[in-house]
Amino acid sequence: MGDTKRDPFYDAANVYFSQNERGAEILRDKRTLAEVIAHVNAGATPALRIILVAHANEEGNLGFSLDAADLKRDAQAGDRKPRTEFKELRDANATGGLPLADAAKIDASTRAEVRGCNIGRSQLMLDALDQAFGGATQVTAPTHKQEYSYRSAGKGKPLVTEEAHFQYSIEDPGRPTVSRADRATRFATKYPDVPSSRWPGLLAAAKEKHVKRAEMSWTGPNPPADDAGAVFARIGTAKRFPAKAGWVVTYRGRTEVGGRWQFEVQADRVTSKGSETRTVLIRTDIPPDRDTLKSQQMADSGRPDAYVWTVEDKVTGDTLKRTVFSEHTEWVIDRRIVGKSGTAHPPTTDGTFYGSSTYAPPVPPSSTP
Incomplete structure (x- = not known):
């Protein structure tokens, strides 16, 4: 799903699959999910395996666009990289924005796989992909970084290619205190195939990655509190209507008029x-409700349970900035994952290394006899 000439990840993956999946149709010119579905629909026979090789991340973002219109938007906005977020695919599924998957070409015998970093951690995104493919298949994807490599085996010999998982990790919502002993226990429990003799060296390389990210912000006038003191202070009644001049000031309350x-x-x-x-x-404008803003961002996230969500207000003069933050901490060891027998090649049924979709299409109502 990317440029094999400019991106080392796609280049190595291209070499790997060309060598190890000789019976497969390998496509290098598809850049959107819509194109993939349309291509499979146009096939002469059902698809046995659909493998999407793409950049991805643990938030549930895929490194390709939804359709041609989304590809054009991606090229003009933000970092100008193609991207499909969970909320985009969820909405496209709901509105019929993608080609309808042909149930005769993608059925219960089809295996759909994503080979992209950490995307398997987003259950919501896997289920959304499952739905996009018609709901009969099951989608699997790695929960770790996906790595491909190749090297020469000598003159006249075929290249040595390898597919591997990279970066041991443990993670928590927010930023809890994790002692060194607890870290060691959690890593060893998660990766039982790693020999105990290797853990001291691996743990010495563990690094904390803490991210508190602003998901969205609203900026507008900061209304005074709904009480006399706050409103009087905002108006400056002490100067405008001084008591020594005989003024008696009364707060008549707050009402909503025309949405303000x-x-x-x-x-x-x-x-x-x-x-x-x-x-x-x-x-004044009515600031958006704090809980509503947070709920909206959580609903649009591919991994809402992986973060601690907070709302923070910053007041500058009479201006309010209300921001929703997500916070997450991960401990990582930047090494290829190696077990007792060498580079780990777990089956896609291994829940430590792969996530699997659980989407089930709604059952149509039965007709009345």
Whole structure:
């Protein structure tokens, strides 16, 4: 799903699959999920295996676009790299934005696999891919970094190619305190095939990767609190309506008018000429609800349970910036994963190294006899 001439990952994967999947149709010109589905639909026979080789990450993002329109948008926005996020695929499934997978070409006998870094950690994305492929197959993907390599075996000999998992890891939502002893226990428990003699050296190379990321921000006027003191301070009633001049100031409350908040203050006084009343109004946009913002971001995340979600407000003058953060900590050892017998090549049924989709299509209602 990428350029084999410019990207070493795709180059090595191309060499690997060309050598190890000689009976396969290897495509190097598809750049969107829509193209893949359309190509399989157009095949003369059912697909036995569909393998998507692509950059990916643990958040549930794939390194290719959804369709031609999305590919164009990706090329013009952000880092200008192709990307399909969980929320994009979820919405496309809901609205029919992708070609409908042909059930005769992608059925229960089809194996769909993604070979991309860490994408198997996102259960939601695997299920969304399963749905995009029609729901009859099961999608599997690695929970670790995916690595391909090749080297010369000598003149006249075929290249030596290898597929491997890279980077031992343990992770937690937020940033909990993990002692060195606890780290050692968790790593050894997760990777039981690693000889105990190797752990001291591996653990010495472990590094903490803590990320607190701003997922979205809303910026707008900061309304005063719904009480007299806050509203009086915002208006400056002490100067505008001084008590020594006979003014009595009353807070009339907050109401919603036209989708905005309106704060009303009334000032009254009696003079030698009669009574005087003045009304002062403050109108502001209504800031989005903190819990609603957080819930929206969690719903759009490919791994909502992997993070601690918080909402933080920053007030500068009369301006409010409300930001939703996700926080996550991972301990990683940047080494190829090696067991007692050498480079780990676990089956796709191994839950430590692969995630599997669980999507089941809705059962159509039965007709009344």
